[in-house]
Amino acid sequence: MDAINPATGRRIESYEDATESDVRDALDRAETAYESWRHRPLRERETLLADAADVLRENEERYARLMTEEMGKPISQARSEVQKCAWVCDHYAEHASAYLGDDHHPSPPGTTVKTSYEPLGTVLAVMPWNFPFWQVFRFAAPYLTAGNVGVLKHASNVPGCAEAIEEVFREAGYPDGVFQSLLAPSDLIDDILRDDRVKAATLTGSGPAGRAVASTAGEELKKTVLELGGSDPFVVLDDADLDAAVEVGAQARNQNGGQSCIAAKRFIVHDDVYDDFLDRFVDEMESFVVGDPTDEETDMGPQAREELMEELHGQVTASVEAGATLVTGGEPLNREGAFYPPTVLTDIPEGCPADDEELFGPVAAVFRAEDEEAAIETANDTEFGLGASVWTEDRERGERVAHRIEAGCTYVNQLTKSDPRVPFGGIGDSGYGRELSEVGITEFVNKKTIWVE
Template identity: 75%
Template sequence: MQVINPATGERAETVEEHDASDVQDALERSTAAYEEWRERPIREREELLAAAGDVLRENEREYAETMTREMGKPISQALAEIEKCAWVCDHYAQHGSAYLEADSHPSPPGSDVETVYDPLGPILAVMPWNFPFWQVFRFAAPHLTSGNVGLLKHASNVPGCAQAIEDVFREAGYPEDVFQSLLIPSDLVDDIIEDERVKAATVTGSGPAGRAVASTAGDQLKKSVLELGGSDPFVVLDDADIEDAAETGAWARNQNGGQSCIAGKRFLVHTDVYDEFLERFVAEVESLTVGDPMDVDTDVGPQAREDLMETLHEQVEASVEAGARVLTGGEPMDRDGAFYPPTVLADVPEGCPADSEETFGPVAAVYEIDDADGLLAKANDTELGLGASVWTTDRARGQRLAREIDAGCVYINQLVKSDPRVPFGGVKESGYGRELAREGMLEFVNRKTVWTE
């Protein structure tokens, strides 16, 4: 695996891949580790997870710099990501036992009926590069604590992150092989899912990746959870706080270089406030600092890879050719590295890439819409359904609209985020299943009914 620093275009490191033989050895070790790990008292597993949170905080600068070097995340955001990973460890260390408590059910006199939650075994996690620590920890924290063991197939451009995460669990005192990183190409994933020792799979990534994993897992009658991206609407109603909406919207679109499934991507603005919002929004976008991701003052770093930036620019060019108007940005930056400026498109025609495809980078599409019904229709005019953001000073109005938006989560007067305390996931082609909170923890357990007379 060739690690290319996206801020410079230079090779940072070469990492040797694992081969099919290495995978077989890992699966054998994983199975053996599970037999011991599943018997560990839940309190011991929680204590080890708390220790993992401590390891993350103790080494946060090292881990953040690895992240920034491999995929270009600005260092301040990388540090925040490590802190968030420590938080999810804290959360399940504190609440894991409660989440896994048995549920009692009505039963005849003299009998006792409950549902207990047992682990499944080795779980494969196929994870993306955009949040290379957080995506993994929001899988590992709940599911290792429930008694499963983890196998990570990380994105090929962040092998240092994959190795560092394995080291976190080792340094925290986890038994050997409870969590393993497999540095493998994607063409070995199907074989792993088909192996009888692997009991379930989860993937965060593109639609094609999710469909491939779901197809193989389904053929093997194995559970899968998919989180597959979004084209999130950012709905600005006529009574919104425009200053707040514009400031938050600029960040919702551009944090992490715009490379986020839950970024605000389609800005749907009521005609009564459209001009004011657009003026403020463009000003906020233009105020963001693009530069060296190792600089703490940088807001937007490079795109993670040169080819990803090229694909993004092709989407912008095709949208402009179809009639979209560039208000700021719109061209790759004249400097070393895969830098693309924060970009705003207006007058976006229906069916162009900025309208109908997920733009995975700092490109915002802004629409002027006459009424609330039109805003709702446009919000739902997508095959994806991950998140949505609604802006209004009337909280009850926002809640009513939220119930009508086809998405896995809707945030009112806030950007969309994932939080350990609440379930996260999508509908439609954004996938199925949930991560985080109790609902996420129970995705990979055997919900076993126990009837006692």
């Protein structure tokens, strides 16, 4: 398993793949750890999680540079990611006891009836490369604190990040086996899922990967949470603050090199402000500094892998050949590394990749909508349903439109984002289940009714 720097194409380090024997040993350790971890007082688990936040902060620069080297994230964004991981640890360290406290119910005189939240066991997490620390802590912080143990199968291009995350929990004082990073090839996932010692699974990734995990887990009657792709609409109505919509829209499209499930991807703009928005938006997109991700002045680094950039470029080319207009960008940069420029497409024909596929990179598809109703219809014209963003100066109008957009989360006058305090997840081809907040920590627990007569 080679870690390749996408900014240079050079190998950083090689790692040994986990074998079937390694997998068996890891699951044995997880099962052994679970028997004592599940009975550890919740307050102690919260304290350990707070300690994990401290480890993250103490090693922020080292972990940030590791992310930048392995997947090309600009160093300033990598530091922010480490800080966000510490935040989610802080959040559950403070609120897990409230989230997992017993719920009492009406019952006959002389009886006590309550719901108790008890862990399930070993949870398999199949995580992606685009936010190599945050995606993992988004599952680990709540699920471990609820009393489960975790086995991470991370993306193959960020093995150093996988090992560093295991280090965080080890340095924080977690018992051996409570959290393990398993550098296993993808063809072992099915066997891991079928193992009786694994009780549940969570995946963030592509639609095909999610369907494969859901199918196997379904056969084994194991709970899953899936956060898959998105083609998030960014709706700009005729009364929007265009300065804010342009600035935030470009950020929402290009952050993390555009490699985010909840990045703004389809910009749906009311006809009355379309031309003005497009002119400003193109200027803003072209202002992004693309280059060395270790440079503090860089806004956007390389795409995470050469083949991913080639796939993105193929989608752009196919869309233009189908009739879309290329306004800016659209060609890999003539330099070492997997660099692709901020790109804008307009006049998007129905059925081309920019219309009905997820563009996982800095490519914005801009659609014209004749009125509010048409904007909503275009926003919902997708199999995905992860996030959405609506822009209007009328807050009541924004909330009304937000209710009509079919997505797991819709933000008004704000970019779509994940936040430890609120549930996160999608519908349709964007998956099911929720992460974060109280809802997230209770996804992988046994909600047990206890009736005492």
